Amino acid sequence: MSPDLEFALATREMANEDKSLVSRNSRSLWKCLGAVTAGFLILLILLFLVLPIVIIFPMSFGSASYLEFPPRGLTLRWYGQYLSDPDWRAATLFSLKIALATTLSATIIGTLAAIAFVRGSFPGKGLFQAITLSPMIIPHIVIAVAVFLAFAPLNLSGSFLGFLIAHTMLAVPYVVLTVVAALQRFDTTLELAALNCGAGRIRTFFSVVLPNIRVGVASGAVFAFLASFDEATVAFFLSGIEGKTITRKMFEDIDFNLTPVIAAVSVVLTVTSLLVMGALHVFSRNPVPAQR
Amino acid sequence: MKKAKTHKLPVRAAISFTKSKSWRHYPIGLSLILIIPLCLLLGFGFVYPVGRLLGQSFFAPDFGLDNYRRLLETPLYLRVLGRTVIVALIVMAASLALGYPVALAMARLRRDLAGVVMACVLLPLWTSALVRSYAWIVILQRRGLVNDALLGLGVISEPLKLIYTEGAVILAMTHVLVPFMILPIFGAIRAIPTELVQAARNLGGGQFTVFARILLPLSLPGIFAGCLMTFILALGFYVTPALVGGPSSLLMATLIGQQTTETLDWGFAGALSTVLLCVTLVIVVCFRKALSNNRGISNVA
Numbered sequence: 300m301s302p303d304l305e306f307a308l309a310t311r312e313m314a315n316e317d318k319s320l321v322s323r324n325s326r327s328l329w330k331c332l333g334a335v336t337a338g339f340l341i342l343l344i345l346l347f348l349v350l351p352i353v354i355i356f357p358m359s360f361g362s363a364s365y366l367e368f369p370p371r372g373l374t375l376r377w378y379g380q381y382l383s384d385p386d387w388r389a390a391t392l393f394s395l396k397i398a399l400a401t402t403l404s405a406t407i408i409g410t411l412a413a414i415a416f417v418r419g420s421f422p423g424k425g426l427f428q429a430i431t432l433s434p435m436i437i438p439h440i441v442i443a444v445a446v447f448l449a450f451a452p453l454n455l456s457g458s459f460l461g462f463l464i465a466h467t468m469l470a471v472p473y474v475v476l477t478v479v480a481a482l483q484r485f486d487t488t489l490e491l492a493a494l495n496c497g498a499g500r501i502r503t504f505f506s507v508v509l510p511n512i513r514v515g516v517a518s519g520a521v522f523a524f525l526a527s528f529d530e531a532t533v534a535f536f537l538s539g540i541e542g543k544t545i546t547r548k549m550f551e552d553i554d555f556n557l558t559p560v561i562a563a564v565s566v567v568l569t570v571t572s573l574l575v576m577g578a579l580h581v582f583s584r585n586p587v588p589a590q591r
Numbered sequence: 592m593k594k595a596k597t598h599k600l601p602v603r604a605a606i607s608f609t610k611s612k613s614w615r616h617y618p619i620g621l622s623l624i625l626i627i628p629l630c631l632l633l634g635f636g637f638v639y640p641v642g643r644l645l646g647q648s649f650f651a652p653d654f655g656l657d658n659y660r661r662l663l664e665t666p667l668y669l670r671v672l673g674r675t676v677i678v679a680l681i682v683m684a685a686s687l688a689l690g691y692p693v694a695l696a697m698a699r700l701r702r703d704l705a706g707v708v709m710a711c712v713l714l715p716l717w718t719s720a721l722v723r724s725y726a727w728i729v730i731l732q733r734r735g736l737v738n739d740a741l742l743g744l745g746v747i748s749e750p751l752k753l754i755y756t757e758g759a760v761i762l763a764m765t766h767v768l769v770p771f772m773i774l775p776i777f778g779a780i781r782a783i784p785t786e787l788v789q790a791a792r793n794l795g796g797g798q799f800t801v802f803a804r805i806l807l808p809l810s811l812p813g814i815f816a817g818c819l820m821t822f823i824l825a826l827g828f829y830v831t832p833a834l835v836g837g838p839s840s841l842l843m844a845t846l847i848g849q850q851t852t853e854t855l856d857w858g859f860a861g862a863l864s865t866v867l868l869c870v871t872l873v874i875v876v877c878f879r880k881a882l883s884n885n886r887g888i889s890n891v892a
Binding site: 330333337340341344345347348349351352354355358407408409411412414415418419420421427430431433434436437438439440441442443444445446447448449450464465467468471500525529531532535536546549550553554557561562565568569572573576 | 616617619621622623625626628629632633635636637638639640641643644647689692693696708711712713714715717718719720721722723724725726727728729730732736766769770798823826827828829830833834843844847848851852857860864867868871875
């Protein structure tokens, strides 16, 4: 190869590199611009998701008796009104009672059913599973109207028992789904070991299976609590003049007198949900040491 | 010799016990005992009430198909049915448009940033729909945030009518349902192996090519699942349209509510419920097939 040719090749290579350098620079500029635009877009969408919930916090502390934003002065008056109003207090207690009872019954019924779905075999299992999960898919308005129609003649509308049945039915699918998932992850040889060591089915369940699926059961319980406590559609139709849930009372007040007390109640509802979910998060992150 | 034999027997028994897998399946009697509480609950709390409501549509006030005839012959009710489907479709499309970028970002961002995005998605999911509808009323009402801001800026001289309109219903419903779109898409994108994206980049594919040829096709099952979920939930949503919507934005759910609380026409409410239920179930059954078909295709590719 002649030195001339070599030189020519080298300069061409250099020129090529230069060109690619320029194009890379402009490309990275475009890329940067694109990334900034995309980031801005996503930020806007996230603000759309979060802001409507965040604004109820300052509003619940605002001093004006009509809704104003941003609030001019801060006050706890609306929380005081909420706590001193016997109607709100009764509705809150009624809702809490229903939610706790629903959590208990849905968790027990759902866990038992999940075990039968995963480990048992019986005729019509597929159909039964479909019916169990269908309250999640069927419009709640249909369930609400149906439950009211069926329960009113039995004096179950507005009653604790009526709500317990309806809300447990709505909450059970969540428990079944989470416990089925946990059971499918569970190593069944552990159960075999316990059975071989002479433990019965029941003892095996409580000392081997249950500790291993406890996170699934706990998630199911938390979802069941929220499915009942935050539930508004069935509660709207099933509530009576006496037995009224917090969601029904809130529904009425939003429709008829829009006061900042509702903002305070909204904050209470939201904080309750967040606390319960946060507790679940902590529980599933840090396994209880005593159970190791 | 003798000792070894006695040792062997239980071991062999244990092995056959393990291999038979019968211990893994509960006997049928035990299974039925476990399932009985759920049976009673669903029978009394779900199947019986829904069956009774559907029955009302044929028997109240008289036996026959009068309720359905009334539904089909009244243009107002047909318009409500059409509006429900259209609103649900718009909400679904809006949720997809808003949800897909967020899901993509959540799956591809750094871990700590993705956590922040995830928190922003879960916060609305864990807040009651009632609270969120109330927040939208506060924002959109006559003296609400939007009108105050626009009046203050001098853009408008009279407050706009924003609340109790179809637009408000669509906006608030989209806000409630976006998380149901984001989560399945996020799951689908996260399941795509990163090697696939790296390989595509190495072969010279740009950002757009990677998105169009790899990320989008492989996240289709998530998109289908999210669309199915948001559409079905939007069809039967009651709380938000009842609070944020007005008489001009009556949907199937609010119409059913009106028939039972105001006109007390149980037969007609039953007919409306039957239609809503059938539409929902048909969509679920059809799209479930599409879903499984699609998943099969993406597995082959």
